[in-house]
Amino acid sequence: MKKNSIYFLTIVLSILIAGCSVFKAPSSKKDESSENAAAKEEEKKGDFTAYDEVITEKAQTDSGLFIIHKVEENYYFELPDTLLEREILLVSRISGLTPNLSFGGAGMKARSQQVIRFQRKDKQILLRHVSYTNVADMEQPIYQSVKNNNFEPVIQSFKIQTIAEDSSTVVIEADDFFTSDIPLISALNDSQRKKFKVKRLDGSRSFVQHMRSYPKNVEVRHVLTYEADAPPADAEAGTLSLEMNQSMIVLPDEPMMPRLADNRVGYFSIEQYDYGMNKQKAFQREYITKWQLVPKDKEAYARGELVEPVKPIVYYLDPATPMEWRPYLKQGIEDWQKAFENAGFKNAIIAKDPPSEEEDPEFSPEDVRYSVIRYITTPIQNAQGPHVHDPRTGEILESDILWYHNVMNLLRNWYLVQTAAANPEARNVEFSEELMGQLIRFVAAHEVGHTLGLPHNWGYQLRLSGRFIAFT
Template sequence: MKRKLLVKLLLLLCVFGYQNADAQIFKKKKKNTEQEANKPSKDKIQPYNKVITKDAKSDAGLFTTHVVDENHYFEIPDSLFNKEMLMVSRISKTASGIGFGGGKINTQVLRWEKKDKKVLLRVVSHDVVAADSLPVHEAVVNSNFEPVLFSFDIKAIQKDSINPTTVIEVNDIFTKDTKAFGMPDRYRKRYKVSRLDEGRGYIESIKSYPLNVEVRHVKTYLASNPPSNSTLGSISVEINNSMVLLPEEPMKRRYFDERVGWFARGQVDYGLDAQESKTIKFLDRWRLEVKDEDIEKFKNGELVEPKKQIVYYVDRATPRKWVPFIKQGIEDWQTAFEAAGFKNAIIAKEPPTVEEDPEWSPEDVRYSVVRYLASPIPNANGPHVSDPRSGEILESDINWYHNVMTLLRNWYFVQTAAINPAARGVSFDDEVMGRLIRFVSSHEVGHTLGLPHNMGSSVAYPVDSLRSKTFTKKYGTAPSIMDYARFNYIAQPGDEGVALMPDIGVYDKYAIQWG
């Protein structure tokens, strides 16, 4: 009897245990189902508030950018799809031996395109063209298909009746090995880079401005031949990608004429009224336009200020005693623009301090900057960035290497010391070195304005004229500061008051007026 009761009790316990376990499994399954339902799907477009949550850190500008946890998002206005943007990539911070902070590594025209549930980032070329009103335009398009640089899933859509927007996550394009956004091939080959180590990379910052978006990100590459710290076997760099919206209306072109020296770009045009395709060339130049209210004054020969001035900033890193001389070298070009009818067309400024404007950055494509580089290279150079559709110079940065002063001292000593006591010391007075710096500043600014070297200008002046005080005072030592004439080594002892340094010359004024 007792045995039967014990068996029945065990059976009851088993039944209750099974039912309880079954209930727990059901609850667990139900809980998991609810969690899956609340979890955002990677493949589906989510409600805006589920992606851009109340915890998002947002920055409004050309795109509105957001950070949610560690995810970075671009919120792109639909009105900007199919608009062309120029991307300028620079190394903002670098390991020793790999160039210098601020060096440009890539320029690319891009277009954002919305297609189904994707956003495509395409690379645009303007090398081959034809007017879209011509039948041949279709053939040109078919032969120049725009490659897709990256594809993004659409995460959310803001269905605003006035300005709808589309949200994409952009972590991958900046943290993975997208070559257009990273280290260029020439560095990869030189340092024998094998791959990107994604675990040692991150997005430093994304900032949005009215016409551009600035992204800073750190990348670490495994390399068997790094330029420094060879035992590490890797290279880390910080890269800045500037994406700037190109002007809605391209600047009117000025076509190239080989009789006047200008940097120019070419396009193969199949739409010309000719029996062959032709390469056309047009100048790289700044857009200087007369204000509407000053047109009559301009026509009457009065000097007027342009709608938008050319502004150069002198890097915060520049030693303070050289800043005034670099600024003078920039503004020396005002006389050339006056010959073209503009006053105060080009000005030099010092950037705001970090306290005045913490957002200001020399990598920002809106600013032209004389970048001071801690380098033993005895040189300086003046590249520029221009709109490939029109040649309009959008921005330029002069790379100023610290040891250019060594080169200037050596040149000035060798070429002028015979008649110039100020050039006979081992080191020069600050005022003398400052004047030499001003000369180099003017020369490099000339490049950023669109002028190449003019190696032939100096042959225009008779040799004996370079020994004349009155001639050199009126015409300078060469017709162009873009010549490599350097200093007046023709002058001899006894040639009192003769000019020794070049200035903006008669050719420079003519070239600016023509261009």
């Protein structure tokens, strides 16, 4: 099969407006510090309910990026002071999908990735939405203007329920946020609401399934139920329920050194206006999206020897993947090893079967620490290769490829139509397992390529009005 036939596969671009490693999106941290000091003074007066009256002995506690408590029916976030103001990536995925909702599948992102921060305001914690459209160096006077002109929307206000004895953490109740109709984490966009005649979100039928805290991320699984006159399935029910997975991942302490985009080399990229650049205009920077590979042995790498990266790119197969296709999907992933060898890395990208419960009890395909090829059973004939990246630098942090079972039908059609005249093997309604396996391997490699930051291999690309115009 010729490579260009695959151009028909849809891709999901995670191109977002972004910032860079040195320059920051506007934050109001400095302004808050005096208010926080005042608030802490208040705390000494015992204005808050005692900690053990809120987080009682019945609490089930999970520690990580921040602490999660489940006390009977309620969930609480215990946020350390050190996490306040930190930029956190929010990735909203639909983990439980209803038929005919959209051109997607379980594991698909409900919207492009967002950045949030928790911020203290007296006795409240605010959840702010952070934009990386406009940035500047915090030390420069112009930063103040960037800040004033990019005021961060307040998504939610949480009342502080209690504080730790040493005032190092604050506790907020989290259920309401995940059972209310909040656009930033909702399952539906405006056009879907219109199409399915959604009247409202029913909080009484929306609930948190579970929350888990890991060292770098917190995962929240919740169900949102909407009243709808024309739901995409089960019309009689007048109801649309979707299961969501919200990943909150703290951005790396040390941002990766970004690489400037060059129109002559095709990469997905991120853009930002950087007002700290001492240019006589609103200067736009563009960085490519890429994984950060660091050689284990830097000296050997410098000598031109093949070395392993400190942290290889690992793709897991979905536990739902049929056994017969697993070897081919894994081959498609590891086919990229050769490309990395040309860049001096061996075993840079590795395919793995889903771990058993004993091997890794925390494994979850939605967990942002794991890149997974999600296996989706809908009639859609496609595959998609999106990724999650650090909006400051373009560093790809994770990726979940969406793999539709029915892509095999598309592959059969293509291969038959394009090669059957000269290829007896293709003159069948059903292909042999080996042949279909090779076609699957080819699409797996294609989608992995997208998640490495590569768009289609156009003849060349021309930037025009901020969009790629393609010529083949």
